[in-house]
Amino acid sequence: xxxVNYATREITCKIVYYGPGRSGKTTNLHYIYSQVPSNRxxxxxxxxxxxxxxxxxxxxxxxxxxxxxxxxxxxxYTVPGQVYYQTTRKLVLHGADGVVFVADSQARQLDENMESxxxxxxxxxDHGVDARRLPFVMQYNKQDLPADLILGVPELEEQLNFxxxxxxxxxxxxxxxxxxxxxxxxxxxxxxxxNPGGGQR
Amino acid sequence: xxxxxxxxxxxLPLKQFVDEARVQLAVLxxxxxxxxxxxxxxxxxxxxTACALSAAITASSAExxxxxxxxxxxxxxxxxxxxxxxxxQVPIADGALxxxxxxxxxxxxxxxxxxxxxxxxxxxxxxPSSNAETPALSDDFERELNHNLAVLFGRQ
Numbered sequence: 008x009x010x011v012n013y014a015t016r017e018i019t020c021k022i023v024y025y026g027p028g029r030s031g032k033t034t035n036l037h038y039i040y041s042q043v044p045s046n047r048x049x050x051x052x053x054x055x056x057x058x059x060x061x062x063x064x065x066x067x068x069x070x071x072x073x074x075x076x077x078x079x080x081x082x083x084y085t086v087p088g089q090v091y092y093q094t095t096r097k098l099v100l101h102g103a104d105g106v107v108f109v110a111d112s113q114a115r116q117l118d119e120n121m122e123s124x125x126x127x128x129x130x131x132x133d134h135g136v137d138a139r140r141l142p143f144v145m146q147y148n149k150q151d152l153p154a155d156l157i158l159g160v161p162e163l164e165e166q167l168n169f170x171x172x173x174x175x176x177x178x179x180x181x182x183x184x185x186x187x188x189x190x191x192x193x194x195x196x197x198x199x200x201x202n203p204g205g206g207q208r
Numbered sequence: 209x210x211x212x213x214x215x216x217x218x219x220l221p222l223k224q225f226v227d228e229a230r231v232q233l234a235v236l237x238x239x240x241x242x243x244x245x246x247x248x249x250x251x252x253x254x255x256x257t258a259c260a261l262s263a264a265i266t267a268s269s270a271e272x273x274x275x276x277x278x279x280x281x282x283x284x285x286x287x288x289x290x291x292x293x294x295x296x297q298v299p300i301a302d303g304a305l306x307x308x309x310x311x312x313x314x315x316x317x318x319x320x321x322x323x324x325x326x327x328x329x330x331x332x333x334x335x336p337s338s339n340a341e342t343p344a345l346s347d348d349f350e351r352e353l354n355h356n357l358a359v360l361f362g363r364q
Contacts, residue, residue, distance in 0.1 A: 010242045012214045018345075019214065019242055019256070042361045049253030052261065063264055072356040075345040079356075082241065082256050100266040102240020186361050193353055201345035204209035 011077070011200065018077045021084065021102055022189075025127050027119035028060070028088030028107035031148040033180040035109060036067045037081055039189065042182070043069055058116035061087040063100045069098065069174050081193070088123065097130045105142035105196040107188050109179070110167055112149045112157040120167055142195030143172045146188045210256075211247050218245030221330040225309075229323040232291070232311040234320050236298070236331070239263055244305065262295060262308040285317055298328045300335045 009020045033053070040051045047070045054063035064084050071079040084103075086096040100106075108127065110120045131138045147163045156165070159175040160176050168174050173191045177184025211226075212218045218236055226234055226247045233248035235255060241263035244299050249255045265284065273281035282304075283296040298305040307327070311320055358364040 010214045010244075015212065017214065021240060021242060034301070044362075045361070047360060049251070049257045052257055055263070062258075065270070066257065066260040068253040069360070070253060071360065074352045074356060075349045077345065080252060080256065082260060084241075084260070094271060095268075098264070098271075101267075102238060102242060111221075165340070186363070188355050190354065192273075193357065194350060197345055197349055197353060201349055 016077045017029065018074075018079045018197075018200065019082065020104040021082045022105050022107065022192060022196070023100055023103040023175075024083065024085040024107045024109055025096070025100070025123065026088055026148075027111060027116065027123040027158055028090075030088060030107045030109045030111040030116070030120070030123075031177070031179040032085035032088065033061055034066050034148075035107070035146075035185050035188070036065050036085055038166075038179055038182045038185045039069065039083065042186075047072075060086055062088070062092075063095055071193070075111065075201075079197075085106050090122070093130075095124065097128065097133060100127075101132050101134060103136075103141070104199075105144075105192045107144050107146055107192055108167075109148050109177075110163060110168070111147050112147045112163060114156065117158065117166060120163075124167060139170070142192055143170070144188050144192045144195070145172055145174040146177045146179075146183070146184055147174065148177045148179050150176040151183070153182070180182060209319075211245070211260075212252075213245035215244050216334060217334040218331075220334065221327050222247060224330065225323050225327040227248050229309070229311070229320050231309045231311040231320065232313040232314075233258075233308070235259060235262070235308050237262060237306050237308075239266060239304065239306055250324075258308060262306055265295060266297065266306045287317075292317065292320075294324070296324055296328075300332055301337055305335075306333070 049068040052066040067083045069081050084099050086099045128138050145168050149202050175184040175187045179185050187196050222245045235246040237259040241260045243255050243259045246255050270280035286293040294309050296307050299308050302333045
């Protein structure tokens, strides 16, 4: 849940990048880390295996500055995507204020995307979170790969975005769609703070 | 060195603990990694990192405890060359909070554990049963959000 301190006028929100293994969640955080000036970010922490696969999570704290008079900070997490890290994903998801689902656009990864999406909904349900009320955006990563290897956005929308949440084509390695995804999710998360009973817009 | 708290009720037990146990760093957080109050950190982003790692250690050691011992490990102690770390759970009415403290030879594990027990008791007595406050940003926050994100990403 977002933490709001009225006395010091500070807000802290937890954002989780979710999705199947190798879909580009860590790449999103690396790109954000590379763009944000050092006085507005902390160290990027990666609890990874020797081959750089995420073992527990990646973590990046960023300072968004003052919004509506509140110093606003975001904690960005990724989850490990591989199927066998189910328990870890559930732990990292705990208390999330919003989720960016990073889907792999490659046609052969469609089943993994769907499985990860189901896993996300199951984990949210286990935490007692109504997925329909959680700020959520969909990111279709790797749209820069050759057209014969990937699914187009319309097809991915039809297969994965049954809730009709905001979605973005992305090439996280070069930054396309990363900023837009974070901005759209930030807006939903803060909208919830400005209108707690109003649900998602 | 300074205190900062995200919830008013944290201030009293945290200050008492720091004064009595003579520690260098202390942070109280939710198990999800959200900070409630801290002492000793200079930058807010460093506090967030310490919280994320503390939450991860607590969650994973609890799972390890369940696996090897049938019950979760709740407290951890690590003695480094110059500094020691104590990570404990603070039971409250609807679950537990996580507490991390770092100390050197100005203090000791015994002292920390002694005052940690007092900290738990005081915290349990002052923690509100639920977060009743309703956060409210102004409706036109998007302009500032977009501006700040654009600045952050060097797009302005």
